[in-house]
Amino acid sequence: MILFVNACVRPQSRTKQLANYILQKIGHDVKELVLEKENIVPLNCQTLERRTKLASSGIFDDPIFDLAKDFAAAEKIIIAAPYWDLSFPALLKCYIEQINVIGLTFAYNDAGKPYGLCKADELIYVTTSGGTIFNEDLGFGYIKSLAHNFYGIKNVSCFKAENLDLIGADVESILQRTKMEIDRNFA
Ligand SMILES: Cc1cc2nc3c(=O)[nH]c(=O)nc-3n(C[C@H](O)[C@H](O)[C@H](O)COP(=O)(O)O)c2cc1C
Numbered sequence: 813m814i815l816f817v818n819a820c821v822r823p824q825s826r827t828k829q830l831a832n833y834i835l836q837k838i839g840h841d842v843k844e845l846v847l848e849k850e851n852i853v854p855l856n857c858q859t860l861e862r863r864t865k866l867a868s869s870g871i872f873d874d875p876i877f878d879l880a881k882d883f884a885a886a887e888k889i890i891i892a893a894p895y896w897d898l899s900f901p902a903l904l905k906c907y908i909e910q911i912n913v914i915g916l917t918f919a920y921n922d923a924g925k926p927y928g929l930c931k932a933d934e935l936i937y938v939t940t941s942g943g944t945i946f947n948e949d950l951g952f953g954y955i956k957s958l959a960h961n962f963y964g965i966k967n968v969s970c971f972k973a974e975n976l977d978l979i980g981a982d983v984e985s986i987l988q989r990t991k992m993e994i995d996r997n998f999a
Contacts, residue, residue, distance in 0.1 A: 928964015942977030
């Protein structure tokens with residue numbers, strides 16, 4: 813199963829358009845998770861306590877773990893998120909809080925180092941920006957670090973289209989260039 817984590821917000825999302833382009837090349841058995849429709853909220857005192865209690869007893873059949881279980885079971889993961897405020901929409905961070913469950917997506921070894929429990933062999937991140945992405949560490953870089961250090965997914969790549977909101981930008985040809993890059997990678 814390919815898990816498509818859709819953190820796009822606008823109905824005419826260019827980021828989603830690029831993600832769809834990738835999916836039509838590699839997609840079979842795709843499970844799309846539209847974050848806006850998932851009622852995902854930040855963890856609070858109550859939900860955190862409840863989750864910690866359930867997790868420490870090793871019982872993962874509560875629906876609170878469904879998102880984490882899907883993420884851990886996926887064979888490939890595609891995350892599509894527009895570049896917002898130098899990173900991505902807060903909804904994606906809330907999703908990450910939901911899936912980062914010790915014992916499901918990752919665990920710690922005796923030395924305190926995290927290791928991954930996820931099945932996926934690849935994570936593809938897709939983003940578009942209005943201007944230039946001048947500090948990748950905060951958006952894609954963060955996701956890449958989670959993939960490497962928490963989830964155990966080594967093969968991580970990013971497809972992006974930048975400068976889409978500049979005055980006079982030829983949006984279609986910028987997107988087309990990214991699609992050509994996708995073509996080269998998924999021939
Ligand atoms: C709330 C918000 C924050 C944004 N922050 C940035 C930013 O920090 N840097 C940037 O270059 N563009 C920024 N943009 C522009 C978007 O990255 C750009 O329009 C992107 O293509 C939107 O993706 P979409 O078409 O998939 O919705 C922002 C747009 C919004 C709505």
